[in-house]
Amino acid sequence: MSTLATVPVTVEEKRIARYRKIVFLTWFITLDLIIFGVFVRLSDSGLGCPDWPGCYGKVTPIGALSEIQAAVQVLPDGPVTIPKAWIEMVHRYVGALLGLLIMSIGILAWRWRGTLGRTPTLAWAIFVAVCIQGAFGAWTVTLKLMPIIVTIHLLGGMTLLALMTWLAAREKTHLPIQPQSKAYVGWVAGAVFLLFMQIGLGGWVSTNYAALACMDFPTCHGYLVPPMDFKNGYSVVRALGEMPNGEAISQNALTAIHWVHRNFALAVVAYIGILAWRLRKDPALRGPSNLVMTLLAAQFLTGLTTIFFQWPLLIALLHSAGAAGLVIATVTLMVRTAGIQPARRHGVANVMGENMNQPTRVVKYA
Numbered sequence: 001m002s003t004l005a006t007v008p009v010t011v012e013e014k015r016i017a018r019y020r021k022i023v024f025l026t027w028f029i030t031l032d033l034i035i036f037g038v039f040v041r042l043s044d045s046g047l048g049c050p051d052w053p054g055c056y057g058k059v060t061p062i063g064a065l066s067e068i069q070a071a072v073q074v075l076p077d078g079p080v081t082i083p084k085a086w087i088e089m090v091h092r093y094v095g096a097l098l099g100l101l102i103m104s105i106g107i108l109a110w111r112w113r114g115t116l117g118r119t120p121t122l123a124w125a126i127f128v129a130v131c132i133q134g135a136f137g138a139w140t141v142t143l144k145l146m147p148i149i150v151t152i153h154l155l156g157g158m159t160l161l162a163l164m165t166w167l168a169a170r171e172k173t174h175l176p177i178q179p180q181s182k183a184y185v186g187w188v189a190g191a192v193f194l195l196f197m198q199i200g201l202g203g204w205v206s207t208n209y210a211a212l213a214c215m216d217f218p219t220c221h222g223y224l225v226p227p228m229d230f231k232n233g234y235s236v237v238r239a240l241g242e243m244p245n246g247e248a249i250s251q252n253a254l255t256a257i258h259w260v261h262r263n264f265a266l267a268v269v270a271y272i273g274i275l276a277w278r279l280r281k282d283p284a285l286r287g288p289s290n291l292v293m294t295l296l297a298a299q300f301l302t303g304l305t306t307i308f309f310q311w312p313l314l315i316a317l318l319h320s321a322g323a324a325g326l327v328i329a330t331v332t333l334m335v336r337t338a339g340i341q342p343a344r345r346h347g348v349a350n351v352m353g354e355n356m357n358q359p360t361r362v363v364k365y366a
């Protein structure tokens, strides 16, 4: 079997190819960083280095060894240990690398805007988003894991992933969508909105450590609607584990947090599932639609397994990875139903095999 592929020959084509490589690499690192960020939280490493941006003011935990050892002597299983410090710092290093990559994309998108055939607006918006995300990363540490800050940090990561997916998806050639599919773009935007609400509610469960507040399903403490305290559960400005009046958070408040997330999931799964089922009839949308349906089922499964097996780390990680996958799949559907294709560049052959205005060298690979 042989495949035909085009290789970039002109300066413009090489630029486009280089730009795409950096965009796809950055998109991939964004996804990894979100999942690693969840691991930081689940392994209780969020305060592994209690200051910011350094670790006890040092660039790596090696320089801060004596401070870390002193903290371990006081509290051997406390928030500061050597592995936790490394986990936290690796998250910060990769975050900084991501920031640099996104800055490079912004610069290239501006310098090569003529060749790329697009304005650099989206690339710059992503740069602003990553700076805000960095600020929330810092406040996560300095405000001692305050639930609202950690939840916004999670939502910020997912927003960054959505924007990077948009940037990457518009560089990827796909079959033209059927004319009737365009009418669904508003519905798909609704799906992305609902998904983000569900992710926010899920973040609220995890940042308040309410994963095991209901251990039965579909009931909660034996009731379909158990006794709950919404006022304290959803009061947003308060410290971790406390109510606004400073008392320890009640079981009824944690139940409210958990119950809302699992029941709102029913509406989200129904809406997005039916939409994906309809969209999969269009061959250009079949891939992301199938991915959406598979991930929705997996999300239910990992959510329930988290409860029944009492919150195993791997399953909780998979639940968050599933949410990130849903962001990628639904945003891809949005880009496609909006009819966004790689830009047509005058006089530049598209290195991904799009219609060309100029001959490109065609290479045959065995």
Ligand code: HEM
Binding pocket: 038, 042, 154, 195, 198, 199, 200, 201, 202, 203, 204, 205, 206, 207, 209, 210, 211, 212, 217, 261, 262, 265, 268, 269, 296, 299, 300, 302, 303, 304, 306, 307, 316, 319, 320, 323, 326
């Ligand atoms: C579309 C469906 C769903 C989505 C998109 C979703 C998304 C999320 C997200 C983003 C988190 C936060 C993860 C983190 O911060 O690390 C979360 C937490 C959680 N979700 Fe869901 N979820 C869904 C459905 C469900 C269902 C059906 C259940 C259970 C019946 C469930 C149970 C949980 C639990 C127990 C947590 C806390 C996990 C932890 O603390 O690590 N979820 N969810």
